[in-house]
Amino acid sequence: MTDALTVPVDPVSAGRLAAKNLVYRLVDNGSDADTEAFLRAEARGFLDADPTPEQIAADRALLATRRNVGVFEENAPDGAFPVATVNSWVTPLTVPGGEVGMWAISAVTVSGTHRRRGIARNLLEGELRAAAGAGVAVAGLTVSEATIYERYGFASAIPAAKVSIDAPRAGWNGPATDGRVEYVERETLQKDLSALHEQARTQRSGQIAGWDARWERIAGLSVGHTAPRAVRGVRYVDADGAVRGAMAYTLKEVAGSFRADMEIHHLTSTTTDALAALWRFALQHDLVSKVVVDLRPTDDPITWLVTDQRGVDLTPHDHGWLRLLDVPAALSARTYRAPLDVVFRVEDPLGFAEGSWRLTSGADGTADVTRVDDGAEADVILGVGALSSIYAGGVSAVRLRAAGRLHASTETAAALDDAFRTADAPLLGIWY
Structure with missing residues (x-):
């Protein structure tokens, strides 16, 4: 690399x-x-x-x-x-x-x-x-001001969700698990978060590799952390003794109520059991009124793990922004869920992705991407931002077509969705 x-x-x-x-x-x-x-x-x-x-x-x-x-x-x-x-x-x-x-x-x-x-x-x-x-082939960033980067060809490609839960109202209706949740010291939490992220990041499109300073900060170990002693950590250990999930959080007292709100700073898991067990720990924690966490996948199963879904507010928002630079290298680096044979005409004011490209994918999901004459008839006409949006599999080509960001027939836009979309929603669980 x-x-x-x-x-x-x-x-x-x-x-x-x-x-x-x-x-x-x-x-x-x-x-x-x-x-x-x-x-x-x-x-x-x-x-x-x-x-x-x-x-x-x-x-x-x-x-x-x-x-x-x-x-x-x-x-x-x-x-x-x-x-x-x-x-x-x-x-x-x-x-x-x-x-x-x-x-x-x-x-x-x-x-x-x-x-x-x-x-x-x-x-x-x-x-x-x-x-x-x-x-x-690809550039990426997370942004504090979302209106700046579109002019450079970046586009929101990896949405995330902020989850806010009224814990007493939501209740719990999830499955029982065979493992256990245990408290850990911050040093162990940092190591677990790092190791689990490296395992989990290959499970969903959109993730990038982490780094030590990121986990030190989340675990409350970084120099200058504003409240390191407030950071608490738990992990999920399965029946075989393997660590499958971890969570860093803080509790803030709600004035005059003898109760607290829980802010989860990072929640990671490699199995569905680990995720359910950590969610259960949060929602059934003594004296907790509200649980809040950001950077969850938009298809997080939390709404199906509670008794009352109206106690859960899951709000999607932009998070990971991508920008394709080398169209054939980027498109051929990923696989596709359905066969596809289309010609894209990509418009790029900065010139990197400009041109017409034919993508052909077969039953095995691999794709061949070749440049074609710019005068060839295109099945899809779109800007580099729209192509960057659908690249990771988290944005619908049908929706982009409805918004005028992508020009294709209804059938072609649906075929793009069938091929590009992922079974699990993409996720970028950290800032960078």
Whole structure:
């Protein structure tokens, strides 16, 4: 898999920003001054508190694994804050039938003092050109502002659901399980979350590999965590003694009620028994009025595990955004649930995915994707965003057709759904 650390900055974006007296360059991961400036600028961009020296020291190890890019004022001294940041790395993205390398983009910030100067455009387009030049077929990100990224060809492709449950009203009507739920210390919780995610991420399209700092933060072990002692953890151990699920959560007292609300920060499982047992633990926890968790799959079975479904509010929302860069490489990396033979005409203002492509999949689910003459009659006409939306199997081509995002006959749109959609809803269970 491509190592993003070896990829230079995009010369097109570098030239555009140089014309505005701005320097666009890689941050030196070996420099204390560069590292501290990048981390402090990133924190400022996301409205976080200025990191302490201890946090900066702890975060250096993670930063060293990523391709960090900053935009600086011309002639800025060593250690100066970048006026914009972005970082990236290449990670496996689970797709139906396998994996594809994805250029993960994070830490996108532009200083409030440097708006409307084309910096964000050059950051994002620079990342896409760097990824495409490195031969990476797909780019992805999670977003804090959902209206920004569509202009660069990204699209919401991996929905998630926020679940809020009135525990006393919902009750419990799920199955009995043979294993047990047990409390664990935070250090064990961190290890279990990491190991289980690595197992579970291959079970659903949309997941990416995790990293140590992510699990340390969720388990309350990261330096500077606001309330580490409030984090509690449980795991599910099956009848054979294997750990099959884990959950990190906190409890917040409801004023004047002698009861609490439970916020689940991460819930992961590799079996249906583990999932049911952890849900049961949450809903039947003493003195808990409400249970809240985000980043659950949109087909989470929780509404069928309770006595009163009206006690469960499951709200889907956008979460994982994808952007196809190499159409034949991306489409041939996944499998399809039904045979398909269609010609796509893809429109891409940035040019990466532009063109006409024929996808032919057989009974075994594998596909052959070839370029065809742009004058050939197309069965499907769509923008790169629409193609990116349906890629992971979580967005309906029929719905996109109804919204005018995809042009095809009713029958062809339905055939796309039959082929592209996954049996289980895609999931991206973490932020990045």
